[in-house]
Amino acid sequence: MARVVIVGGGFAGLTAAARLAKLRHDVTLLEASGTLGGRLRGLEWDDHAWHLSPETVTLPGVFRDFFRKSGRTMDRVIDISPAGPRRHIVVRGRRRDVLDLPFGTRGAQHDAVVETFGSDPWSPWVDSLGPVWDGVRRRMFDEVYDGGLERPYRRLLRPRRTVRQAARSAFRDRRFRTLVLDPVRLAGDDPAHTPAYTSVWHYAERNFGRWRFAGGLPALAAALERRTGERKVDVVRSTRALDVRYADGAVSGVETADGTVDAEVVVWCAPELPRSYREPSLVRRIPAPRSLLVLREPLDLPEEIVVHAELPVRLWQSGPRHWVAENRAGGDVLDVLASAGMDWRPLVTARRDLAPRELVGLGHDGWAWRGWRAAAQRPGVAARHGLFFAGAHAHPGSTLELVGLATAAVAGHLGEVPRR
Structure with a gap:
């Protein structure tokens, strides 16, 4: 049994905590605020909870897998319907x-x-993304990513090819090109610097659909909070984590404003990186107004x-x-x-x-693409010394589906504690 400390009580932290507790690790979750759920709760204004991203998700299997592997199945906890x-x-x-x-x-x-x-011409192009999706999923999503890309995957993914190049090659009609380019622009990226393989989300949406949780994302947050309670996660609210402590080359604890919490493994899900962690040489995405x-x-x-x-x-x-x-x-x-x-x-x-400056203060939108090698520079890649990252600020990305894949990969990497 490992003593695991989860930093941050948003979607990443809650799913990581429940998964690892189900695997019989000793899990403590530290949350800086007094409430759990993070951005799933929305922004309160005018007596209403506003969601600053669409409340729909793709890859419903990510969410079903979480509930199944942490307790009762999703259909017994929260309803989901096609968008x-x-x-x-x-x-x-x-x-x-x-x-x-x-x-x-x-x-x-x-x-x-x-x-x-x-x-x-749209459907054949989306069809062509099927093998790319399989390659990205196997190499970058299903396991904790080590930052490498072997020759067979390079041939398949063609990482130097950009979204702009792929759109121009695939479509003579500019109307179809804009369907490919604009999601990249909306995310805060430049299609000329974003790898073409990131367009696999068009394939994922077509094949797996988009879905809405009954009660929206606040209902999902409530379900996740209940699940951590069922798994007996030790949740410590109003405690801000500052840094990770090491001893003999391995994680030994998490430094907070109130002292150090012992740990053998840390999963850092908060948007503010540990003080001693070297900031990646990447540019943070600037959200649109x-x-x-x-x-x-x-x-x-x-x-x-x-x-x-x-x-x-x-x-x-x-x-x-x-x-x-x-x-x-x-x-x-x-x-x-x-x-x-x-x-x-x-x-x-x-x-x-x-304004963007207000939105930056409300959470992390991930790192801007500056060529395909940016994927290997994000926190969460090549985890070392017992420190893992998951969340919008980490590999593989900022959407709920990607964050859910990250916490699943961390749980799979750490594995189950044998019964005594």
Whole structure:
């Protein structure tokens, strides 16, 4: 049995703690605030919990695997249902093409693309990502990644190839290119420096769907908190971890403002890195400005909308009359929407704008791609001396699915403690 200290009580920390406790490790979780769940709880404003990213997820197997391997199965804990299509509005001058792209089925995607654009080069391109997805999953997701990429994987993944190069090669029609490039821009990355293999998420969404938890992400946070209680995790709130202590070349504890907590293994899930840990030579992603919009009345629209203008804008529903706008286009987001045929200006009854500097203080959005080698420089790669990382700031990325894969890999690496 290892004495494991988990730092941070968000999604990463809760899933890591419950998994490792189920494997019979002695687990303590340190949370700086008085509540668990982190960004799953949302941002409170105007008597409402706002979610600064869409509440839908892909790869439902990641969540099912967590619940199954930490206790009762997911279907006995929280309901999950398929999300509706994502609306893409492609703006070219005065022309607007509207694509409602469904998830989880190739046939439905094909039909939607043909209906909007008249032909379907999209589906064959997504098909081609299947082997890439398998390679990325096996080499970078299923185990704690060591930072290497052997020759067979290099041939498969072609890591030097960028998203921009792949989009130009695959599509003559610029409308399809923008469907590939804009998700990268929205994430805060440059398609000219982002590896093409990261586009596998189009394959994952089509094959595994997008899903919504009943009660949203706060309900998921509550379920995770209950699970840590069931697994008898020692949760210590209002305790900020500062650094990791070492003895004889291995982790010996976590330094907090109140003293040192002994540990043989540390899983650091908090966005602030340990003081003694060398900051990676990467650039932190700068989130796009967000606008929280309260409308006069509910609108009959898909729950997620992407406007592909010169630069993209993304909207998602965060309540019956509540929408969040993520704006990479600059200027007033309501003016950008009006130019795309969505004039919400008369409908907005309350509004709050969040600048990037405010959003950076609310959490980590991961590290910007600067070529494929950036993958090997993130915290969590080549774990040493009993220190592991998981979370938005760590390998393999900032989405819930990727974070869930990271904590599963850590648990698999540490393994089960034999029964006495």
